[in-house]
Amino acid sequence: MVTTPSVQRIPQNNEKARKFVFVLLDNFSLLCFATAIESLRIANRMAGRTIYEWELVGEGGEQAVCSAGTVFKLDADLGDLGRDDTLFLCAGIDVQAATTKKILSWLRREARKGILIGGLCTGAYTLAKAGLLDGKRATIHWENQDSFEEEFDEVVLTKSVFVVESNRMTTAGGTSSIDLMLKIIADDQGEDLANAVADQLIYNSIRTDQDTQRLSVPTRIGVRHPKLSQVIQIMETNIEEPISPSILARDVGMSTRQLERLFRRYLNRSPKRYYMELRLQKARNLLMQTDMSVINVALACGFASPSHFSKCYRAHYDTTPYRERGSHAARLSP
CATH class of the missing domain: 1.10.10.60 (Homeodomain-like)
Structure with a gap:
């Protein structure tokens, strides 16, 4: 039996909400971002209290535009994160252009704190470019796998829906954010709450990191x-x-x-x-x-x-x- 590594354990009775910081890159995937946020919101509702909170940040601190053209107002610029924060890098199409020098240097600085860092959709590209996936397993949307393998041979690329290894997380895009967030919720608060969130999402086929992203x-x-x-x-x-x-x-x-x-x-x-x-x-x-x-x-x-x-x-x-x-x-x- 293959065991899936835990993301992070937070006691169920811990009164302090776990904070997620979503970094929105230009042309980020709206689906990947929205399903991640919605999973956290529904978890709060089903738990009857605020167990998760989140913040939207990005380069410049003003706004970010997703690949569908919708504009999002940011809460803050790229600043100092707390050691208990969880950082999610949200990317999408043309991730190479969105991966700026400022983003890379900021990621490397924050990574030195040992915080948990994840990449949604093509966010794995930016993490790899910053050197944060060297020697680790990771995944990325199937459309980007060929180019990723050519550029980052030091990363062990998989075809999984999501990958959790040590303090790094990556997803394949699409609805895979839901699968990762359900795993986080289950690790934090137990399977019952994760299943309740899945029911609210009408998501009846929860996948693990053993599932592959493409259809047969x-x-x-x-x-x-x-x-x-x-x-x-x-x-x-x-x-x-x-x-x-x-x-x-x-x-x-x-x-x-x-x-x-x-x-x-x-x-x-x-x-x-x-x-x-x-x-x-x-x-x-x-x-x-x-x-x-x-x-x-x-x-x-x-x-x-x-x-x-x-x-x-x-x-x-x-x-x-x-x-x-x-x-x-x-x-x-x-």
Whole structure:
């Protein structure tokens, strides 16, 4: 049996409310932030007293704008935190641009106090950039995993819904904030209160850190064929060094012709085409989310030459890798 590490234990009869400080970065995910706050609010209501309190802070101390465009008034600028405070870094799209030098230096300073620090959604990127996840297990939204692995090889990245290790917490985004907050509530106040909060949220499938964030291959592609799922899983884990259709077919006990028919029947494309689309999707993620050169992106996605990569990329996305990166950089410019 795998045991899940406890976040922090607070006696149930402790009169002092536990304080959470939410740091809102530009373009933070509204869903991740809102579900975390709501879990705490409902816990207070179900407990009949204030067991949790929170504060919204950010660079400048004035306001923060989420990825949906809603503006939030902040309570304070980045200041000194108490040793018993819990810090949650809320991030979302374009986290690289939102991770400023001021944020990084502030995080490093506060981390030296030994406080509990978490990253919601893509907040793990900022924590890793500050060096606060070195040698630790962590998770991040599946869309950011490829770029994260390329940039932070000293972090043990998992596909879990959330990860708690020592005094660091990370979540995968979406509704995973609920799962982490329910764990915190259960550790603090007991399972009964956590379950009561889940009931209020109409959240009937509480996940642990043993659950993975993405749907299974059959659910994602809408097809329940064991050998097709097996081949796609092999493809997804072998992007840098693609495997030929004949070897893929052999590995699942099929002929190459049978594999071709299987992909045509269920996915309306050849195995080679499907594999190419997976590789190009990863390439696009790396172009948009990292500073890797186009040549290195090509190599990381199994292309032997930049010219072949550019040709395939243009055929699929109707633009070149260089233009894709340039247009993305232009969108991020103020």
